[in-house]
Amino acid sequence: MSQENILVVDDEPDIRNLVQEILVDEGYKVSVAENTAVARKHANSKRPDLVLLDIWMPGEDGISLLKDWQKTGSIDCPVVMMSGHGTVETAVEATRLGAYDFIEKPLTMAKLLVSVKRALEAGEKNAETSDANDLIEMPIGSSLSIQTLRDQAKKLAVHDNVLIIKGETGVGKKSFAKFVHSLSTRNAKRFMALNEDNFNNHESAKQLFGSEENDVITPGVFELCKGGSIYISDVASLNTQGQKFLSHLLQKKQYRRLGGINAQKFDVRVMVGTQSDLQAEVKANRFDDELYFLLNVVAVRIPALREHLQDVPELLRYYIDFYCSKENYPYRNFAIAAQNLLLHYNWPGNIRELKNLVQRLLILSSSDEVSAEEVELALEEVEEQSIEKTTDTTTYENLYQLPLREARESFERSYFLHQLKQVDGNISKLSERVGLERTHLYRKLRALGINTKES
Secondary structure: OOOOEEEEEOOOHHHHHHHHHHHHHOOOEEEEEOOHHHHHHHHHHHOOOEEEEEOOOOOOOHHHHHHHHHHHOOOOOOEEEEEOOOOHHHHHHHHHOOOOEEEEOOOOHHHHHHHHHHHHHHHHHHHHHHHHHOOOOOOOOOOHHHHHHHHHHHHHHHOOOOEEEEOOOOOOHHHHHHHHHHHOOOOOOOEEEEOHHHHHOOOHHHHHHEEEEOOEEEEOHHHHOOOOEEEEOOHHHOOHHHHHHHHHHHHHOEEEOEOOOOEEEOOOEEEEEEOOOHHHHHHOOOOOHHHHHHHOOEEEEOOOHHHHHHHHHHHHHHHHHHHHHHOOOOOOEEOHHHHHHHHOOOOOOHHHHHHHHHHHHHHOOOOOEEOHHHHHHHHHHHHHHHHHHHHOHHHHHHHOOOOHHHHHHHHHHHHHHHHHHHOOOOHHHHHHHHOOOHHHHHHHHHHOOOOOOOO
């Protein structure tokens, strides 16, 4: 007999009670809510395995609640939307925002039970495979520097100190943080990667600390990650507000939800990444000196790939196996001549560039072996793109005159338009290429005003 907990949110008592009766008869535990405020309260306290959410309700509607849940990460279970006024546009919007399914009223028992069963199975599958899909990469290689790095990770995992992970773009700073977390006693709890946007926007306090309003508690990032670890990429990019948030947390080890009275314990290990010299940033008055001293407890440096080129063949084999098993790409070996070319390449993009190169050459498979000529062509294209960037100096100089937010949006728009062109408008390929999950990718493109079909 099933014992999953299902939350039914609908303002119509007859429908609410009918759905509850049907699901209880099927052996499920069922909670009901007549509006979004009650739904939030139930979701926070009972942690449902599935939510059935009506779209059209007085006051705040179901789509707004779904948006809020997705934005704050308040729930991690499937959501099935219900509506008596369903349109294709509404269904698309709901699924774009992360809803598992969309069912129209009047509800039929058969359709309801099938949708519930499938959604719960999907939720269980996601829970079981989330760690497997969220690849934990230990530093790959047999060189002395990489062996030393693996040994350092084991030692760093024993303690809870703040950790600074230094290194160039693409060396794998986040992967190293995740590896340290996996070796620590916190590994049963969440690992969450954050960036400057999580700290620098006007809603950062609510997103990070959570909120309390009318007895409804909305947990923030730190509460959801309690007992686990967070990694903040490019900590030097935090603005003054973000630096204050982080400094307060590291000093006080507690925070308050917005609108709350009681202090919440900050039980999270903090790891930060940087490619900047933080001490130089302090001297230039771009980084808070107090925060610098709070962070500067333990530091580790990830070497650039050009510093351990002897690991390139091993890295090639690792990522070939990874992409062939994960993406079902046809298996290809790199010819000795092709490997020799890569052993003498400078790798400005480091491990990330190598991963992208392997993926591209597997996708463009024409034989069982990657030739030196294929590698040369691929590297030439990378160099051409690099030249395009350097010859576009006037564009960057114009960006320098803009406020940070406008400059970033302008760059992001140009970046995504370029990447869309590279993948011929294929969203699946674009998602993999830029490292964004499709739901977040659609949201980002829409925010930048990019029409994928026109682009």
